[in-house]
Amino acid sequence: MGFSHFKDGKAVMVDVSKKEDTSRRATACGSIEVNSETMDLIVNGGIKKGDVLGVARVAAIMASKKTHELIPMCHPLLLTGADIDFEIDEENLVIYAAGTVKTTGQTGVEMEALQMVSTALLTIYDMCKAIDKEMIIGRIYLKEKTGGKSGNFVNSKI
Amino acid sequence: MGFSHFKDGKAVMVDVSKKEDTSRRATACGSIEVNSETMDLIVNGGIKKGDVLGVARVAAIMASKKTHELIPMCHPLLLTGADIDFEIDEENLVIYAAGTVKTTGQTGVEMEALQMVSTALLTIYDMCKAIDKEMIIGRIYLKEKTGGKSGNFVNSKI
């Protein structure tokens, strides 16, 4: 087996024109470690609760629509839904993000879900970096996907 | 101290019009864990060595120029250089990326460096996902920056 994105050793946007339109969904996850001062401001801070995550959510949804502009061999797709949730682990100073994207199309939305989570975490970094530049973004991965020829997938490593 | 991106509780693109133009540089790092089949194809594979990383490099440099389109409160900047290196740890099945961005401007390029590394790793994921969907992107962080009012920064956690 080899890379689908190369044909005779050159990069291509893979021909999916023979694949059928199916309903597809993918969920990706990721996290960012912050320090206690940042966590405190995000949760109880001078600003009203949720705004950092509110801005990150809008950025993430907008980025999901830009995936094919960023990832060279990604096909453009008509996303039919995009949704991201955050979970705050105050004790361990971690914010978790889980993003789900849907489409009906000839290729999957794994990259869109990963792009969404990645942009959410980068936006959190941006909005908090005046306080702490040592945040670490970590463990971004595909959690599960449904639809398409390869069928359902659940990440067995997590 | 509070978040610079909020003014009276609302999100703003911070006013940097009084800040001086200085020469700035930032370096970010990140990594992706792959399985042995993927590592083998990247390093010795049927395709010519380096192509996956070659595509990822182009994607990364192009993404650095799109940072202010993706991160809502980021200022547009005239990047004067962008450069990304990969290091392959075959034994531990990890690919490391380190990206450096430069500008002469009123704000720093931390986000551009992080965006570059993030896009490189997502592109590697995209190009290898036909073989393995369980790759994990991990530990994206700012390594160091120079220039600007806050001066030089070296990440003490790494």
Added chain:
Amino acid sequence: MGFSHFKDGKAVMVDVSKKEDTSRRATACGSIEVNSETMDLIVNGGIKKGDVLGVARVAAIMASKKTHELIPMCHPLLLTGADIDFEIDEENLVIYAAGTVKTTGQTGVEMEALQMVSTALLTIYDMCKAIDKEMIIGRIYLKEKTGGKSGNFVNSKI
């Protein structure tokens, strides 16, 4: 009844994956008030008639294709037609714009039509602002739409 773009209080790009593809059309209208010197130059001016509106038309059509990049919760759509008309009321110093967008898809093109008209009027402003900065853009609204689950709509307020 509540906002469709929020789910449990958080912004989402609404899941339309169960909606059927239907043929859809939307028309939006708007206007800009100019002073008599500007009106004169647009209509009889030193430059050949129609050029300000010609540039505005191109800008408007191009903007209709960017709607989902600008409006955070808008779905990407394959527009199958876009068309904009201007009407000049010389006596009252008003330029009217009416833009129609079509698609076959799972959501409507109201925002695309509104975006088209809005960009046309902003472009007119831009091209005439050296003469008059006090132009007023006014009364941008959806005139009618057809297609989709909610069926036909004609604005009753106009």
Added chain:
Amino acid sequence: MGFSHFKDGKAVMVDVSKKEDTSRRATACGSIEVNSETMDLIVNGGIKKGDVLGVARVAAIMASKKTHELIPMCHPLLLTGADIDFEIDEENLVIYAAGTVKTTGQTGVEMEALQMVSTALLTIYDMCKAIDKEMIIGRIYLKEKTGGKSGNFVNSKI
């Protein structure tokens, strides 16, 4: 006097290369009329107060950075700040927006301020249109600007 955006009757992006970099600021205003049900949901609704306006604010700031991509003859500029405020007139069912943009550059930021306000109002429309499609966006105008050869401007019509 004629249009600066035409040279011998053809559209051009005006040559500003001889103009000096100066500190510039522009403020634009606009409004949207909603019905009482929409106003109620925005102010006291099932969702937490401010979210519609929170999403509109992010969209507006991001759109200010895209102005030169939308308005054909607009010069690209390095915005050094962008900020938007909303005022809710519950009694008269109107939401007002006022956006301010700053730069240090060779041309002004009038269009960026107008683009910001326009996108904020279109985003409010989008997020509320499931409830009411008869909202009217009205009276978008430049309120004031400072900097540049033509100096300060305050709109005398408002």
Added chain:
Amino acid sequence: MGFSHFKDGKAVMVDVSKKEDTSRRATACGSIEVNSETMDLIVNGGIKKGDVLGVARVAAIMASKKTHELIPMCHPLLLTGADIDFEIDEENLVIYAAGTVKTTGQTGVEMEALQMVSTALLTIYDMCKAIDKEMIIGRIYLKEKTGGKSGNFVNSKI
């Protein structure tokens, strides 16, 4: 017969909503003339063989997805494949490019194929211009297309 992109003398994005979705493919070709020093560096140079063309290939594929953003009256399309080949004529100092794009949709992909080739050649120019600024890009044309109401086309001039 007249121009399809004008309706009563004004530019429009032609209404294709009544056209059927068909499988479509288009191939465009082009070339660039370089000097012998540049040719030598591309083929045997200090850098590893293929990199100039590798970067041009990625740029070309990414540009094919941006065609509707660049060509005002082009419809957005979901490309289902994009692929570009280069042929080096060392003796005559010419690099040839041939790009093929596929979609299933209501309009063809001629412009996408032409955009792909055009961007590939401009990227080669950019990467070599430090050595030679007198390269000439020449003879970009549609070679063939299949699908759509007008059926198959093979350029008879070439």
Added chain:
Amino acid sequence: MGFSHFKDGKAVMVDVSKKEDTSRRATACGSIEVNSETMDLIVNGGIKKGDVLGVARVAAIMASKKTHELIPMCHPLLLTGADIDFEIDEENLVIYAAGTVKTTGQTGVEMEALQMVSTALLTIYDMCKAIDKEMIIGRIYLKEKTGGKSGNFVNSKI
């Protein structure tokens, strides 16, 4: 001498941070061969004279601002002027385009001028392709440039 866009064999956006801001200008040229029916419609056609070229002009100016998004190793620049002229050779069935771009910056605007001309010609192709698909775009080249360390350049081949 070697390629400036490669450092140790890998593609980079060259570091120009030590270069001085200078006033720069570049002019590129190109042409498209059409058939007599197309030429007749462009010049005397049912539509009003100049519209095809009017749309091409707007597209070209807008594309000049997108050059760094399309050409991977191009630096973003603040264009201070963009201007394109067409010349119609009715007898020989050729339309010529000449585009000039200006900036004050650390790198030149050769690519922006070439991008502008390339997009103008592609837009002409798009608007006329319903009549003739066998148009040939030919001989796109840099005519001259001024400014920058390498000084003035006039193409000796033309």
